[in-house]
Amino acid sequence: MDKLIIDARLNEYTFREPNPNVPYSPNEIARDAEACVAAGASIVHYHAREPETGAPSSDTGLYAATARAIRDRCDAIVMPTLGANTVTDLDARIGHVESMAADAATRADMVPLDLASLSLGMWQKGMDEVRGDDLVYYNPIGTLKALAARARAVGALPMAAIWNVGSLRLLEAFCETGVLPNTIFAELFTTEGGLISGHPGTPAGLQALIDFVPARVDCVWAAACYGANALGLAEQAIEQGGHVAIGLGDHPYLELGGDPPTNARVVEAVVEIARRHGREIATPAETRARLAAR
Amino acid sequence: MDKLIIDARLNEYTFREPNPNVPYSPNEIARDAEACVAAGASIVHYHAREPETGAPSSDTGLYAATARAIRDRCDAIVMPTLGANTVTDLDARIGHVESMAADAATRADMVPLDLASLSLGMWQKGMDEVRGDDLVYYNPIGTLKALAARARAVGALPMAAIWNVGSLRLLEAFCETGVLPNTIFAELFTTEGGLISGHPGTPAGLQALIDFVPARVDCVWAAACYGANALGLAEQAIEQGGHVAIGLGDHPYLELGGDPPTNARVVEAVVEIARRHGREIATPAETRARLAAR
Numbered sequence: 001m002d003k004l005i006i007d008a009r010l011n012e013y014t015f016r017e018p019n020p021n022v023p024y025s026p027n028e029i030a031r032d033a034e035a036c037v038a039a040g041a042s043i044v045h046y047h048a049r050e051p052e053t054g055a056p057s058s059d060t061g062l063y064a065a066t067a068r069a070i071r072d073r074c075d076a077i078v079m080p081t082l083g084a085n086t087v088t089d090l091d092a093r094i095g096h097v098e099s100m101a102a103d104a105a106t107r108a109d110m111v112p113l114d115l116a117s118l119s120l121g122m123w124q125k126g127m128d129e130v131r132g133d134d135l136v137y138y139n140p141i142g143t144l145k146a147l148a149a150r151a152r153a154v155g156a157l158p159m160a161a162i163w164n165v166g167s168l169r170l171l172e173a174f175c176e177t178g179v180l181p182n183t184i185f186a187e188l189f190t191t192e193g194g195l196i197s198g199h200p201g202t203p204a205g206l207q208a209l210i211d212f213v214p215a216r217v218d219c220v221w222a223a224a225c226y227g228a229n230a231l232g233l234a235e236q237a238i239e240q241g242g243h244v245a246i247g248l249g250d251h252p253y254l255e256l257g258g259d260p261p262t263n264a265r266v267v268e269a270v271v272e273i274a275r276r277h278g279r280e281i282a283t284p285a286e287t288r289a290r291l292a293a294r
Numbered sequence: 295m296d297k298l299i300i301d302a303r304l305n306e307y308t309f310r311e312p313n314p315n316v317p318y319s320p321n322e323i324a325r326d327a328e329a330c331v332a333a334g335a336s337i338v339h340y341h342a343r344e345p346e347t348g349a350p351s352s353d354t355g356l357y358a359a360t361a362r363a364i365r366d367r368c369d370a371i372v373m374p375t376l377g378a379n380t381v382t383d384l385d386a387r388i389g390h391v392e393s394m395a396a397d398a399a400t401r402a403d404m405v406p407l408d409l410a411s412l413s414l415g416m417w418q419k420g421m422d423e424v425r426g427d428d429l430v431y432y433n434p435i436g437t438l439k440a441l442a443a444r445a446r447a448v449g450a451l452p453m454a455a456i457w458n459v460g461s462l463r464l465l466e467a468f469c470e471t472g473v474l475p476n477t478i479f480a481e482l483f484t485t486e487g488g489l490i491s492g493h494p495g496t497p498a499g500l501q502a503l504i505d506f507v508p509a510r511v512d513c514v515w516a517a518a519c520y521g522a523n524a525l526g527l528a529e530q531a532i533e534q535g536g537h538v539a540i541g542l543g544d545h546p547y548l549e550l551g552g553d554p555p556t557n558a559r560v561v562e563a564v565v566e567i568a569r570r571h572g573r574e575i576a577t578p579a580e581t582r583a584r585l586a587a588r
Contacts, residue, residue, distance in 0.1 A: 118460065119411040121435045123467035130467045133436030141415045142427030164458040165502060166412065169490035173417035173424045196463035200506075208459060208502045212494075 002290060003282035004274045005243040007043035007079070007187065007222060008036035008263050012249030013056050019252035019260040025051035026062060030069030035264035036247075037074040040271040042287035043110065043185075044070060045079040045245070058083060060096040064106035071105055075284045079110040079159060082147065090143065094150050101154035108156040109288075110185070113147055114139055115160055115167040115174070118197040127194070137197075141170075148179050157291060160186040162221075163198045165212045172214035183218040185291055187245045193227025201225035206233045210240060220290060226250045235273050244270050296584060297576035298568045299537040301337035301373070301481065301516060302330035302557050306543030307350050313546035313554040319345035320356060324363030329558035330541075331368040334565040336581035337404065337479075338364060339373040339539070352377060354390040358400040365399055369578045373404040373453060376441065384437065388444050395448035402450040403582075404479070407441055408433055409454055409461040409468070412491040421488075431491075435464075442473050451585060454480040456515075457492045459506045466508035477512040479585055481539045487521025495519035500527045504534060514584060520544045529567050538564050 010032050016022050023029040023046075033044040048062040049055065067078050080100070083093035100106045120135035148158050158180055160171050174180040188209040191198035199205035206223055213219050223237035224230060224245040234244040246266055253261045256269060271281055282290065304326050310316050317323040317340075327338040342356040343349065361372050374394070377387035388405070395401045414429035442452050452474055454465050468474040482503040485492035493499035500517055507513050516537035517527040523545055528538040540560055547555045550563060565575055576584065 117411050117413040117430050119433055119435050119438075119464070121460075121464050121467060123464075123471070125470070127471070129471050130435055130439070130464070130473070132434075133439070134434055136411050136432060136434050138430060139413055140426075140428055140430050141413050141424055144413075145424070145427070164460055165493045165499070166458055166491045169494065170413070170415050170417075170424070173415060173490060176419070177417070177421070177423050179424070196467060197460045199459045200463065204505060205459070208505065211498060211502065 001241045001279060002220070003280045003286055004238060005043065005185070005220065005222065005282045005287045005290070006041040006267055006270055007045055007245035008033070008041040008267055009224070009245055009247035009249040010036070010044060010046045010263050011049060012047055014249050015054055018254060019248055021260055021262045022054070022248050023263070024049040024054045026066040026069045029066050030073050032263045033070045033076050034073040035262065036267045037076050037284065039264045039267040040281040041076070041267045042282050042284040043077040043079055045081065045112070045249070047081045047249070058092065058096065060099045063096045064100045064103070067100060067106045067108065077109045077284050077287060079112065080108050082111055082113070090146055090150070094147055097151060097156055098154050101156070107154070110157045110159050111151045112161045112187070113144060113151070113158045114163065115144065115170045116163040118163060121196050122194045123196055124194045144174070145179050148174070158184065160184055162186050162188045162209060165209070168209065168212045168214060171219070172217055175214070175217045183291060184220065186213070186219050186221045187224045188221055190225045190233065191227055192225060195227055198226070201228045201230065201233060203232070203236055206236055210242065224250070229253065229255055231269055231273065234270050238274055238277050238279050246270060295535045295573060296514070297574045297580055298532060299337065299479070299514065299516065299576045299581045299584070300335040300561055300564055301339055301537070301539035302327070302335040302561055303518070303539055303541035303543040304330070304338060304340045304557050305343060306341055308543050309348055312548060313542055315554055315556045316348070316542050317557070318343040318348045320360040320363045323360050324367050326557045327364045327370050328367040329556065330561045331370045331578065333558045333561040334575040335370070335561045336576050336578040337371040337373055339375070339406070339543070341375045341543070352386065352390065354393045357390045358394045358397070361394060361400045361402065371403045371578055371581060373406065374402050376405055376407070384440055384444070388441055391445060391450055392448050395450070401448070404451045404453050405445045406455045406481070407438060407445070407452045408457065409438065409464045410457040412457060415490050416488045417490055418488040438468070439473050442468070452478070454478055456480050456482045456503060459503070462503065462506045462508060465513070466511055469508070469511045477585060478514065480507070480513050480515045481518045482515055484519045484527065485521055486519060489521055492520070495522045495524065495527060497526070497530055500530055504536065518544070523547065523549055525563055525567065528564050532568055532571050532573050540564060
C-alpha cells in the first residue's frame with residue numbers, strides 16, 4: 001500500500017468555540033502547519049481569516065503571508081482554499097492563487113476544486129425547518145474547467161473535492177479529457193452537523209463513495225468529514241489503502257480528552273491508527289513524488 | 295410486499311429516432327397512457343410537446359388538453375412535469391399546474407420535484423470534452439419549499455425525484471419538517487447515455503441509493519434510469535419491495551426485439567418480471583390508496 005498521506009484541514013471557517021486552538025493569523029496557521037508536519041501531515045489546507053476576529057477573509061495578502069510563514073517553518077504541501085463558496089466570479093475565486101504564484105515563497109502547491117453544484121441545505125433532527133433557502137454552491141462544468149486550467153497554469157495541482165457519486169463520474173470525465181491530470185488527490189467528503197448536501201459521515205456513507213472511485217484514474221483518495229469526528233472514517237480509509245484529510249476546521253475533537261486538542265494532536269491520532277494497521281506515513285517529499293506519478 | 299406501482303415515463307424530451315413510438319400530441323400521449331394502464335401502469339408521466347415537431351413546449355393548453363384526454367380514456371394518476379430544468383422563475387415552473395387545477399378534468403394528481411441542484415455534465419468514453427459548460431439544474435432549498443407548497447395547495451402530490459444520497463437526506467428533512475408528506479413516492483434516478491450527474495445505471499449505482507432511503511419516511515421508492523435499459527434495475531427493485539418508473543422517454547428499448555416497442559410493451563416487460571417474482575400489480579386506485587396512507 002501507498003504510504004499514508006495526511007492533509008491537515010487547519011481552520012476552514014470554524015471559530016474558537018468550543019475549541020480555542022483553531023488558528024486564524026498567518027503565524028498561528030504556520031505554527032500549526034509545522035506541528036502537523038512534525039506529527040505526520042504532508043499537506044496543510046487553510047482559509048485566510050482576520051487575525052483578531054477570525055472573520056473569513058479573501059485578502060490576497062493574508063493568503064500569501066500565510067503560505068510564506070508556512071514555508072519559513074516547514075516543507076508542507078501548501079493548499080489554500082479558493083474563493084468562498086457562493087462567489088461565482090472566476091477572478092474572485094482564483095485571483096489570489098494567481099497573485100501568490102508570482103513569488104516561489106508564497107505560491108500554492110495545491111488548490112481544492114469542488115466537483116459538484118449543490119443546494120446547501122442545513123437540517124438535523126429537532127430543527128423545525130430546513131435552512132439555506134438561497135444557498136447554492138454553484139460550480140458549472142465550464143467554471144470547473146476554467147479553475148482547473150488557471151490553477152495548473154500557475155503550477156498549482158488541483159485537488160478534487162468529491163461530494164457525491166456524480167462528482168466521481170465527473171472526476172473520471174475530467175481526467176479522461178485532460179482537464180485534470182490522471183494522477184490526482186481526491187478528498188471524499190462526508191458531511192454531518194446539519195450539512196446534508198453530502199453523504200452521511202458513517203461507514204456506509206463513506207463506502208458508497210469509495211465504491212465509485214473510477215478505476216481508470218490513478219486516484220489517490222482520502223476520507224474526510226465536515227461536522228463530525230472523522231477518526232472512524234480515517235481507519236476505514238487506512239484499511240482500504242486510502243488517505244486522510246482531517247483537522248479542527250471540520251470538528252473540535254474534544255473526544256480526544258484532556259485539554260481541547262491542537263491540529264497536531266488530531267494528526268497524531270490518525271498516525272496512531274496507521275501504526276496499528278502497519279501503514280507508514282508519507283513525508284511531504286514522498287507525497288509530492290506520489291502525486292507527480294505518470 | 296406492496297403491490298407493484300409502475301410509473302410509465304411516456305416521452306420526456308425524447309425524439310422519434312430511433313423509436314418512432316414516442317408520443318407527442320395530447321391524443322398520442324392519452325392513447326399511450328390508456329395502453330400502459332391496461333398493461334399495468336398506475337401513474338403516467340408526460341412532458342408537453344409540440345404535436346407535429348415534438349419540440350419541448352411549456353404551453354398550459356397542451357398540458358391541460360393532455361390531462362383531459364388521459365382522463366377521458368382511463369383512470370391513471372396523471373403526472374405532468376414542472377417547467378424545464380434551467381428555468382428558475384417559480385411561475386414558469388409551476389404556473390401551468392396551478393392553471394390546470396381549475397378544472398377537475400385537467401388537474402395534475404402528482405408533480406415531480408427534483409431534490410438537488412446539479413451541474414449537468416455530459417460525457418461518455420470517447421468524447422474529447424465534457425459538455426454542458428453552463429448547464430446547472432438550479433433547485434435551491436427555498437425554491438423546492440415553494441414548489442412543494444404550491445403543488446400541495448392545488449391538490450397535486452409531490453413526487454420526490456432523487457439524484458444522489460444528498461437528495462435522500464433532503465427528502466428526510468423535508469418529510470420531518472412538513473414540507474413533504476411522510477408518505478411519499480420517490481423515484482431513484484440513475485443516469486446513463488452521457489448524463490453523468492446521477493448514479494450510474496448499474497446494480498451498484500441503484501443500490502447505493504436504495505441503501506440510503508430514510509427509514510423514518512414512509513418512502514414508496516421506484517427505480518428509474520435515464521439513458522439506458524432499466525429492466526435489470528426494475529428487477530432489482532421488484533426483488534427488494536421497490537417500484538418501477540420506466541418508459542420510452544428514457545430509452546428506446548429496441549432490445550425488446552421485433553418492431554420498436556410502444557410504452558405499453560415496456561410496461562408489459564416489467565409486469566412479466568413482477569409475475570416471475572410473485573409481485574402483484576397495483577391498479578391506479580390501489581396506488582392512490584397506498585400514497586394516501588398516514
